[in-house]
Amino acid sequence: MEQIALTLAAKQTVHPIYVGAQAHASLHEWADLSCKTLILTDDGVPRAHVEAIASQCSNPVIMTVLQGEGAKSFSVFSDVCEMLLSHKFGRKDLLISVGGGVIGDLGGFCAASYMRGIRFINIPTTSLSQIDSSIGGKTAINVHGVKNIVGAFYQPELVIVDPDFLHTLPRRHLNNGLVEAVKAGLIADSALFDLFEQENPYDHLTEIIKRSLHVKQHVVENDPEEKGLRKILNFGHTIGHGVESVYGLSGLLHGEAVAVGMMPMLGSDSLRERVARVFEKIEIDPYKPYDVPQVLEAATRDKKAQGDTVSIIVVNEPGEAIIESISFDRLAQIMREGHQ
Ligand SMILES: O=C(O)C(=O)C[C@@H](O)[C@H](O)[C@H](O)COP(=O)(O)O
Numbered sequence: 169m170e171q172i173a174l175t176l177a178a179k180q181t182v183h184p185i186y187v188g189a190q191a192h193a194s195l196h197e198w199a200d201l202s203c204k205t206l207i208l209t210d211d212g213v214p215r216a217h218v219e220a221i222a223s224q225c226s227n228p229v230i231m232t233v234l235q236g237e238g239a240k241s242f243s244v245f246s247d248v249c250e251m252l253l254s255h256k257f258g259r260k261d262l263l264i265s266v267g268g269g270v271i272g273d274l275g276g277f278c279a280a281s282y283m284r285g286i287r288f289i290n291i292p293t294t295s296l297s298q299i300d301s302s303i304g305g306k307t308a309i310n311v312h313g314v315k316n317i318v319g320a321f322y323q324p325e326l327v328i329v330d331p332d333f334l335h336t337l338p339r340r341h342l343n344n345g346l347v348e349a350v351k352a353g354l355i356a357d358s359a360l361f362d363l364f365e366q367e368n369p370y371d372h373l374t375e376i377i378k379r380s381l382h383v384k385q386h387v388v389e390n391d392p393e394e395k396g397l398r399k400i401l402n403f404g405h406t407i408g409h410g411v412e413s414v415y416g417l418s419g420l421l422h423g424e425a426v427a428v429g430m431m432p433m434l435g436s437d438s439l440r441e442r443v444a445r446v447f448e449k450i451e452i453d454p455y456k457p458y459d460v461p462q463v464l465e466a467a468t469r470d471k472k473a474q475g476d477t478v479s480i481i482v483v484n485e486p487g488e489a490i491i492e493s494i495s496f497d498r499l500a501q502i503m504r505e506g507h508q
Pocket residue numbers: 300301303304306308315316348394398401402405471
């Protein structure tokens with residue numbers, strides 16, 4: 169078992185991340201579970217995972233919402249708050265998210281908001297959430313199709329990453345999450361990117377997860393609220409979130425959209441070819457066509473926009489990211505030409 173201690177110096181807090189096979193079974197060793205506990209999950213998460221968590225809690229209430237991005241809405245947020253209220257949850261009680269990025273983001277935002285903050289633990293069950301979204305305290309819901317537009321920075325007191333959970337994850341979802349690990353390698357860890365260039369990246373899954381978590385730990389510790397450095401984690405997301413806003417409802421997954429957004433932000437054709445080969449290995453199509461005006465319009469409503477400008481992240485060499493601010497006209501040109 170590896171413990172990564174994500175430490176926020178300014179707040180003098182430590183947020184442990186436990187990574188290892190069967191880690192979820194040790195939850196009771198790391199957290200006080202004698203309080204009321206709302207276990208938030210969705211109907212796509214295997215029931216056995218949820219029961220294994222609930223059985224460790226003294227007083228569990230399980231709430232299951234419908235799987236999918238639609239759960240990151242005001243209406244489901246309100247349902248969860250009503251559930252907490254109806255069971256008379258107090259300030260010292262606990263919400264545990266057991267699921268993917270949607271459940272982590274929704275649960276975290278509910279925990280941050282109910283009574284202005286109750287205890288929160290995140291137990292991610294998908295590659296996307298294990299590699300990226302469960303770490304760092306970004307919580308949010310979507311409004312009017314704009315991704316993560318209402319939310320809060322709220323750090324989980326504990327995250328448990330159990331790679332065994334990935335055995336039951338459909339292949340497409342596994343690959344979807346791996347896009348965020350490719351991202352982590354490209355922006356900050358060339359050795360991580362190298363793992364994807366090996367013959368079979370799936371042989372290195374646990375190492376890929378751990379290296380991605382270390383990238384995230386380093387970035388979040390240095391800039392927890394995205395004032396500067398943390399923007400590099402948005403590599404591929406300027407166009408990616410736009411693509412997801414437009415095509416997410418027709419089934420495109422977050423990582424699949426981010427892959428599309430990453431390609432034009434690579435600094436050379438040779439790097440684009442290398443990254444395209446990696447995506448081919450993990451069955452991701454980074455050249456899905458999209459409607460430029462529609463995606464551009466969605467990008468203007470994203471948090472990365474500021475007036476007439478928007479921030480983009482450019483990678484010229486694996487392991488090094490550059491933050492730039494450009495006009496929307498320039499972004500449109502990049503989208504049309506497929507490179508910056
Ligand atoms: O943790 C971060 O910081 C990230 O930027 C992680 C992203 O990969 C994440 O997928 C998320 O989409 C961030 O979007 P945001 O617009 O809510 O910042």
